[in-house]
Amino acid sequence: MSKLIENIATTVAFLGVALTIGSGLARLFGMYHLGGLQTMTVFNGGMGLMLIGIVGKLHTLKR
Numbered sequence: 001m002s003k004l005i006e007n008i009a010t011t012v013a014f015l016g017v018a019l020t021i022g023s024g025l026a027r028l029f030g031m032y033h034l035g036g037l038q039t040m041t042v043f044n045g046g047m048g049l050m051l052i053g054i055v056g057k058l059h060t061l062k063r
Contacts, residue, residue: 009055013054024043027040
């Protein structure tokens with residue numbers, strides 16, 4: 001079970017990094033909307049996913 005949580009946390013964290021970098025680059029190139037959402041909303045979602053990944057990793061380290 002611990003290995004499953006660690007794998008999910010890693011996947012979610014990588015997805016969060018990809019969203020954060022993608023929305024940051026889009027904002028730098030002057031795009032203010034991605035997929036019908038504002039780039040800052042996507043950026044905040046990416047940050048949230050990274051936070052979930054970090055909490056998952058900490059949970060597995062604690063066990």
